[in-house]
Amino acid sequence: MTDTIELLEAIGSDASLRYASADILNGVLEQTHASAELMTAVAAGNGASLRVELGIQQVPQTPQSPTQLPGQEPDEEEEEEAPQSERCHSDHPSSLSFQ
Amino acid sequence: MTNTILPSLNVPGRGRLACVGLGMTLGSHLTPLARSHIVQADVVFAALSDAIAEEWLKRMHPDVRSLQPYYAEGKPRIKTYREWVALMMAELRTGKRVCGVFYGHPGIFAWSPHKVIEQAHAEGYEAHMEPGISAEDSLYADLGFDPGRYGCQHFEASQLLYCERRIDPAGYLVLWQVGVIGNRSVGRFDAGLAYRALLVERLGQDYPLEHEVIIYRGATLPIERPRIQRITLRELAEVPLTAEETVVLPPAVTLQPNRAMLERLQTLDAREKEGAAA
Numbered sequence: 001m002t003d004t005i006e007l008l009e010a011i012g013s014d015a016s017l018r019y020a021s022a023d024i025l026n027g028v029l030e031q032t033h034a035s036a037e038l039m040t041a042v043a044a045g046n047g048a049s050l051r052v053e054l055g056i057q058q059v060p061q062t063p064q065s066p067t068q069l070p071g072q073e074p075d076e077e078e079e080e081e082a083p084q085s086e087r088c089h090s091d092h093p094s095s096l097s098f099q
Numbered sequence: 100m101t102n103t104i105l106p107s108l109n110v111p112g113r114g115r116l117a118c119v120g121l122g123m124t125l126g127s128h129l130t131p132l133a134r135s136h137i138v139q140a141d142v143v144f145a146a147l148s149d150a151i152a153e154e155w156l157k158r159m160h161p162d163v164r165s166l167q168p169y170y171a172e173g174k175p176r177i178k179t180y181r182e183w184v185a186l187m188m189a190e191l192r193t194g195k196r197v198c199g200v201f202y203g204h205p206g207i208f209a210w211s212p213h214k215v216i217e218q219a220h221a222e223g224y225e226a227h228m229e230p231g232i233s234a235e236d237s238l239y240a241d242l243g244f245d246p247g248r249y250g251c252q253h254f255e256a257s258q259l260l261y262c263e264r265r266i267d268p269a270g271y272l273v274l275w276q277v278g279v280i281g282n283r284s285v286g287r288f289d290a291g292l293a294y295r296a297l298l299v300e301r302l303g304q305d306y307p308l309e310h311e312v313i314i315y316r317g318a319t320l321p322i323e324r325p326r327i328q329r330i331t332l333r334e335l336a337e338v339p340l341t342a343e344e345t346v347v348l349p350p351a352v353t354l355q356p357n358r359a360m361l362e363r364l365q366t367l368d369a370r371e372k373e374g375a376a377a
Contacts, residue, residue: 005155012126012321025322038322047151047320056150064146064201064209065255066177 002032004053107139114191116219118199118212120231123317125152128232133200134159136229140198142190146183146211148202148343149319156200163200183211184218191224202319204233208255208275234345235273237317241325242347244271249350256280256346259301260294266305268351274298278340292337299336306351308333313347314340 007029011017017025026039037053051057117136122128137143137159146166147153157163166186169179183199190197199205205212206228219226235253239246250270256277258264266272281294299308312335314328330338335346 005151005158008151008321009126009155009158012124018127018321041320042322045323047149047322050151050320054151054154056154064180064211066180066210 001035004035004038004050007032007034007038008050102135107135109139109196112194114194114197114219114224116187116191116197116199116216116224116226117229118201118205118216118227119229120204120206120233121147121152121156121200121202122232123203123234123237123319124232124321125149125155125319126321130229130231133229133231136198137200139196141195143198143200144183144187145200146202146209147200151320152202160198177210180211180214184215187211187215188218188222191219191226192222201231204231204236206230207233207235234317234343237325238273238315238345238347241317241327242313242315244349246271249354256298257294260297266302268305268348269354270350272348274346274348276342277335277346278344279342295340296336299332302332302335302348306332306348310351311349313349314338314344315347316341316344 011025017028020028022042022045025042029039029042035053037049040049041047117140119130119133119136120128121133122130137156140160141162143156143160143163144166145153145156145163147156153163153165153167164186166183169182170176171179187197187199199212199215201209201212212228216226216228250267251273252267252270253273253275254264256274257280259266259274260280277295277298278291280291280298308331310332312330312332314326314330316326318325326344328338332348340346
């Protein structure tokens, strides 16, 4: 059986495979002896079965930036909830980064 | 692609830091330079959105340390981010080449990469950030709009509640982290829907409640397609949303000409023509 992570990397980096239909992609994967879980994932269009195969849980994505609290630098942010009235009183703009 | 014609330069014993982005989609977005930072590092820290992506990263380096376990229910996220910075700095101070790997772009909606680079610079270490393909980049491609055409504003959703901000409904509006609006700790999310209702009320000041709203989530695995759901602004108040979903409001009004400025431009052009003719 070919390694599932390697196959995912190969699919992700190949222009002919990345947007191939599930049927065509599974036809290609069948020839490489891909795992049943990977082929199920391709058919379903999501990775739930892969997490079973790899023995990992999908944790909910957590933001990597603090909730914007205007008037405070993020590193000065209080660890407890600030009163609502104090969340937008600053005379200087926030320094949080944006896309 | 790996460089095979030149030797890599490494200064032993001098710590160096790079924060890189893994991009959004496994196998598709990692840049050659970001991969090189990962491969050449002594230790790699990972804050990724998908455990499968973390498994992929482990194939690139034997010492990948996940930052995910530092989140905890009820623990303020900022405390977790500070711990991440401390972990990376501790390794840097021992003279190691440290690589922090973050999903998407390491400098977008990510506090600790900016902070650790700032701290590393302050202590005299070489440190920099390598950009990655972000959710925003994927969004333009998948939704098929160009932010340059009508303009595009981006806000972290909570900011629209806490601050007076001017929304321009003639351009696109992209709202991030709507699914966790008002939530500052992992697992504490009681007021989410109530906050969301207020967000819809705020948006209702600039858009009709029947205006189209797009809920977008990019593909993180290459066997996935982006998720694109179209609803109305009214429905945004109650639709289930996760942290990784982004809300996009297309323009609601047409661009209006700035007549005063156009007249002044015409005057300038006319003067230029007169000058050229003289």
